[in-house]
Amino acid sequence: MRIFTQEIIVAPQHIDIQNRVSNLCYVQWMQDLAINHSTVQGWGVERYEAEGHGWVVRQHTITYKRPALAGDVITAATWVAELASRQSLRRYLFWRAADRSVLAEAATVWVY
Template identity: 30%
Template sequence: MRVFESIITVTEKDLDELNHVNNIRYVEWVQEIAKQHWLKNASQDTLENYFWVMTNHCIEYKNEAFLNDSIKLKTYIKKYSGATCTRVVQITHNQTNALLAISETKWCLINVQTKRPARITSEITDLFM
């Protein structure tokens, strides 16, 4: 499996009324890193013919993050089956390595023209495994 990482810094827009990162923001980060991973690895032809939609999302919140914290997002594909894959995203504090949240999401590959699920080909699995 190929792991993709990104580091971000918590800004004021990420905070809720308790002055820690809003839970909704973690969900957005999960979507953003999945998209970055796809765009980084997929060929232009693949990008023109397929896109992913999230069909199931489970996230566990473990610790808080605060303004100016450096956050590491790490993602990889756990498994493939037919037209779907399961993606894991681990969100940690970059300095302390404390686990902030962990997510498992199920994604479905969609054909751009038909807007219907498309079987994941070996060409696509090779991008991430």
Template identity: 35%
Template sequence: MTWLYPNPFIKTWRIEAKHIDHYQHVNNVAYVTQLETTSWAHSNQLGLTIEQYQGIDRGMVISQHQINYLAAAHYGDVIDCATWITQCDKKLKLTRQFQFIRTADQKTLLTAQTDFICIVLSSGKPTRMPALFADTYSAALTLTS
């Protein structure tokens, strides 16, 4: 596969009937859900869980999505969903890049960028990243240039 960056975290997604819209291809909402699923799977693999987020009353929440839909996926397709952490300022902001490739023909179906900010979960207010987030996410940083 031709990935945008080296060493992706990959979560395989099998397209089921529930992902299909009235045009008979994957609905954009399913893609957004898969972005979240892939992000959480990667965070979990790095050792960060929702329970830890809740325990310290901190979270990384989406401030912006940029999604490029390049080709349609259909029922039965198998897609490798890759993510990389491409920016982490160790203060407030984190950026992930994504690339979804259909395994059957190696076609890139989607690229995306999601920007996150750290918040206090109980208030929703932006706050400085705890050391746990800053250290874990910056250690997983992928150099993009």
């Protein structure tokens, strides 16, 4: 299992009307992390297209633990937890860099 991490700085545009990171941002970050992780492993979008392959999301789940606020630096991690011939389960973990408190745990089921 190869764990991919990336730093995210919470910008004003990430903040919702409750003054914390919008849940829509987490879904976008999950997609971005998956693409970046896959690219680092040699499977970028261009390679999938050239090979006539691709993945489609079947399900997202997110459990929010603590709010993320403007200016927070978040460490986001992702890895493929299960891989089958036509489906994979990708997990995610988001934590605040300053105090290492877990902000959210998530998963995506991808189908081919």
